[in-house]
Amino acid sequence: MLSDLTTKKNITTFSVSPENLTGEKGKGGMAKEGSASLASRELGQGWKVNPFLMLQPGTRTVLADIKGRGAIKHIWLTDSAKAGRLLILRIYFDGHENPAVEAPISDFFANADYMEYRQLSSIAMCANPRKGLNCYFEMPYFEGFKIEVENIGPDECQIYYQIDCEEKVLDPETLYFHAQFRRVNPLPYKEPYVILDNIKGNGHYVGTYMHWGVKSNRWWGEGEIKFYIDGDREFPTVCGTGTEDYFCGAYNFDVNGEYVEYTTPYAGMYKVGSTDRLYRSQLYFDMYRWHITDPIYFKEDLKVTIQALGWRSEKRYMPLQDDISSVAYWYSDTLDDVYPNFPGKDELEII
Numbered sequence: 001m002l003s004d005l006t007t008k009k010n011i012t013t014f015s016v017s018p019e020n021l022t023g024e025k026g027k028g029g030m031a032k033e034g035s036a037s038l039a040s041r042e043l044g045q046g047w048k049v050n051p052f053l054m055l056q057p058g059t060r061t062v063l064a065d066i067k068g069r070g071a072i073k074h075i076w077l078t079d080s081a082k083a084g085r086l087l088i089l090r091i092y093f094d095g096h097e098n099p100a101v102e103a104p105i106s107d108f109f110a111n112a113d114y115m116e117y118r119q120l121s122s123i124a125m126c127a128n129p130r131k132g133l134n135c136y137f138e139m140p141y142f143e144g145f146k147i148e149v150e151n152i153g154p155d156e157c158q159i160y161y162q163i164d165c166e167e168k169v170l171d172p173e174t175l176y177f178h179a180q181f182r183r184v185n186p187l188p189y190k191e192p193y194v195i196l197d198n199i200k201g202n203g204h205y206v207g208t209y210m211h212w213g214v215k216s217n218r219w220w221g222e223g224e225i226k227f228y229i230d231g232d233r234e235f236p237t238v239c240g241t242g243t244e245d246y247f248c249g250a251y252n253f254d255v256n257g258e259y260v261e262y263t264t265p266y267a268g269m270y271k272v273g274s275t276d277r278l279y280r281s282q283l284y285f286d287m288y289r290w291h292i293t294d295p296i297y298f299k300e301d302l303k304v305t306i307q308a309l310g311w312r313s314e315k316r317y318m319p320l321q322d323d324i325s326s327v328a329y330w331y332s333d334t335l336d337d338v339y340p341n342f343p344g345k346d347e348l349e350i351i
Contacts, residue, residue: 012167016064018050023066023165035158052158055079055087055151063147064163072139074164077105078131079157084111085348086153093176094143096335101139102342103181105149107327109133110288112211113350118270121263124207124290124329137206137329139177140170152345175203175331180339183348185323186215192226192305196328199302203332204295208246208304212285213323213350216310219252219279220320223307230300238296243306244269247287254278266290284323284350304328323350 018035020028034050055061081087084106091101106112110125111133120127126134139145149159180196187193195208205227214220221243226236240246244253248267253259257278261270269287277283296302312318 010168012070014165014167016066016163016165017161018053019048021064023064023163052160054156055149055159056156057151057154060148060150061159063149063159063161065144065146066141066165067144068167069142069170070165070167071141071170072145072163072165073136075135075161076164077109077133077159077161079105079159081151081153081157082155084113085350086151086345087157087159088150088152088342090148090150091139091177091179092146092148093139093141093335094145098335098339100176100335101179102339103179103327104348105133107181107209107211107325108179109135110209110286110327112286112325113284118261118286119263120268120270120286120288121265122268122288122290123265123292125209125288137177140174141176142170142174152348173333175333176335177329177331178337179327179329181325181327181342182340183323183325183343185213185325185347186321187308187324189321190319192223192307193324193326195225195304195306195326196330197303199298199330199332199337200300201332201334201337202299203302203330204297205291205302205304205328205330206295207288207290207292207329209288209327209329210286210306211325211350212243212287214283214285214320215281215322216318216320217279217281218311220308220310220322221252222311222317223309223320225304225306227296228303228305229296229298230302232303243287243309246306247289252279266292290329302330 014023016023029046031050032045035052040047040049085104087105089105089108090099092099111127124136223243225240225246227238228236262268267289271285308320308322310318310320
C-alpha cells in the first residue's frame with residue numbers, strides 16, 4: 001500500500017461532516033450558527049461553529065446524502081449516548097431502498113458494550129480513547145450513498161462524525177460492501193448460531209465480529225464455525241476447529257490461568273470485565289476476525305454458522321444457550337439480499 005502513494009491518480013478527495021454536510025469543495029466550516037454557537041460566539045464563522053448534530057429520540061437523522069461515483073474510504077464517529085446499541089447505523093447505496101449496512105453503531109465498529117473502554121487496533125476497525133470509532137472498509141458506490149442514524153433511545157444525544165470519500169472511476173466489476181447484525185438470547189439448545197444466511201450473488205466474505213455472553217461455568221468456546229458455500233447443504237466446505245481457533249487464538253485464550261486479551265491487524269479478543277475470572281459465567285467477550293488476506297469467496301450463495309459448545313461432566317461436550325451477537329461483513333455484486341427484521345430496543349439490550 002505504501003508504494004501506492006508514489007503514483008499519480010485521477011481521484012478527488014472530499015469529506016462529509018457536520019461542518020460540511022454536502023462535502024462540496026470549499027464549503028467546509030462556513031456555518032454562522034450551529035451546535036456550538038454558544039462556545040464560538042466571540043470568534044464567529046470558521047471557528048468550530050457546528051461540529052456535531054443532535055439526534056432526537058425516536059427519529060432518523062441523515063449524516064450524508066451524496067450523489068456521484070466513488071467510494072467511502074474511512075468513517076470516524078463518536079457519540080454521547082449512554083448505550084451504543086440505542087443508535088442504529090444504516091448505509092444505502094445507489095438509491096436502493098434497503099440498507100446494505102444495518103447494525104447498532106457500537107456493534108458495527110466492533111464494540112458492542114463500549115461503556116467499558118477497550119482498545120481495538122486492527123486493519124479494518126479501530127476503537128481509540130475514549131470512544132473514537134473508526135472503520136476502514138472501502139465502500140464503493142456508482143450513483144451515490146446515504147448514511148443515516150436512528151436514535152431508538154429515550155434521550156437526545158450528540159454525534160460527531162467525519163466520512164472521508166473519493167470521487168473516482170470504478171471498474172464495472174466493483175462490488176458493494178455489506179454488514180448485517182444478528183442477536184440471539186438465549187441460543188436454543190443444540191442449535192447453531194447463524195451469523196449470515198440467505199446471501200445470494202457473487203462476492204467474498206471479509207469479516208466477523210462477535211459479542212459473546214457466557215452463561216455457564218467452564219470453557220465455552222469449543223464450537224466450530226462453518227461456511228456453507230455455493231449450494232452446500234448438510235455439511236459445509238469450510239469447517240473450523242474451535243471458536244478461539246477461528247479468532248486466531250488457541251487453548252481457551254488461557255495463559256497461566258487467566259484470559260489474555262489481544263488486538264492484532266486481523267484478529268483479536270478483548271473481554272468485557274475482569275480478566276482473572278477464568279471459566280466463570282456471566283462474562284462477555286468481544287472477538288473479531290478480518291478475512292482481508294484470506295476472503296471466503298462465493299459465486300452463488302453463502303451461509304455462515306458457529307456452534308456454542310462447552311464442557312459438562314465426564315469430559316462431554318455441552319451445547320450452550322448463550323447470549324450471542326454478531327456483525328458479518330462482506331462484498332457482493334447485488335443489493336437485493338433481504339435482511340432479517342431488525343430487533344427492537346429491548347431485544348438489543350445487554351444485561
